[in-house]
Amino acid sequence: MTDLELQGMALELAREAGEAGEVPIGALVIRAGAVIGRGRNRMEELQDATAHAEMFALRQAANHLGTWRLDGCQLFATLEPCPMCAGAILNSRIGRVVYGAPDHRLGACRTHWALLERNPVGREVEVVEGVLGEESAKLLRSFFRELRIGDRASASDRRPMGDPDEIA
Numbered sequence: 001m002t003d004l005e006l007q008g009m010a011l012e013l014a015r016e017a018g019e020a021g022e023v024p025i026g027a028l029v030i031r032a033g034a035v036i037g038r039g040r041n042r043m044e045e046l047q048d049a050t051a052h053a054e055m056f057a058l059r060q061a062a063n064h065l066g067t068w069r070l071d072g073c074q075l076f077a078t079l080e081p082c083p084m085c086a087g088a089i090l091n092s093r094i095g096r097v098v099y100g101a102p103d104h105r106l107g108a109c110r111t112h113w114a115l116l117e118r119n120p121v122g123r124e125v126e127v128v129e130g131v132l133g134e135e136s137a138k139l140l141r142s143f144f145r146e147l148r149i150g151d152r153a154s155a156s157d158r159r160p161m162g163d164p165d166e167i168a
């Protein structure tokens with residue numbers, strides 16, 4: 001499967017999150033062309049600031065393989081991973097990260113920090129940005145637009161990442 005096809009699957013998970021009232025972000029972990037981890041944002045459901053899509057995808061992949069060492073795996077995310085997720089990606093030994101939209105608020109792969117490409121542990125992590133980036137950003141923008149129309153207070157609360165006003 002191509003990056004585009006895999007990112008399309010991550011985008012489906014992001015849509016699922018949006019339909020469940022969560023900020024629409026999805027992630028996948030791939031190994032040898034197969035999806036071994038899936039995640040979507042669940043912060044509202046679990047009332048957990050760490051319930052990011054990437055964390056679930058990494059955890060599911062580790063459970064699937066029976067090890068936290070995800071050498072040779074790739075992570076796909078619809079939005080640029082934050083510092084927490086970038087840390088988890090480094091700890092998991094993921095070798096390649098593909099993401100869609102840049103996160104102008106907390107982007108830790110290129111936008112504000114380059115935690116993956118310039119990591120202190122000398123790990124080689126390939127970063128590819130912008131795969132279905134516009135689609136991912138559009139999904140976030142329309143989610144926040146609807147939220148703002150519905151309830152202004154909760155809209156400003158729910159901008160832990162991917163502030164749509166700042167997503168080009």
Ligand SMILES: [Zn+2]
Nearest residue numbers: 052081082085
């Ligand atoms: Zn994150």
